[in-house]
Amino acid sequence: MSSNPLTQAKAAEANKVKEIVVRTMITEGYISKEKGEEFLSKYAIVEHQRGWLGATIDRLIKNRDEAYYRIVRLLH
Numbered sequence: 454m455s456s457n458p459l460t461q462a463k464a465a466e467a468n469k470v471k472e473i474v475v476r477t478m479i480t481e482g483y484i485s486k487e488k489g490e491e492f493l494s495k496y497a498i499v500e501h502q503r504g505w506l507g508a509t510i511d512r513l514i515k516n517r518d519e520a521y522y523r524i525v526r527l528l529h
Contacts, residue, residue: 498524
């Protein structure tokens with residue numbers, strides 16, 4: 454899957470937002486610092502484009518072909 458600079462920038466911005474939200478949840482006491490840090494180290498927001506089947510179905514129902522963003526677990 455090839456990404457263009459715009460979608461890469463959007464994914465980078467989404468990951469910054471993820472970090473801000475998780476750190477706020479820690480500060481406000483919704484989650485422990487350990488759980489928050491674990492989430493930040495194990496998950497990322499990435500660009501995800503539909504495969505051929507999803508893109509074909511979307512074209513048939515006249516949806517635009519665009520990227521989505523998903524939260525994924527990182528494999529270490």
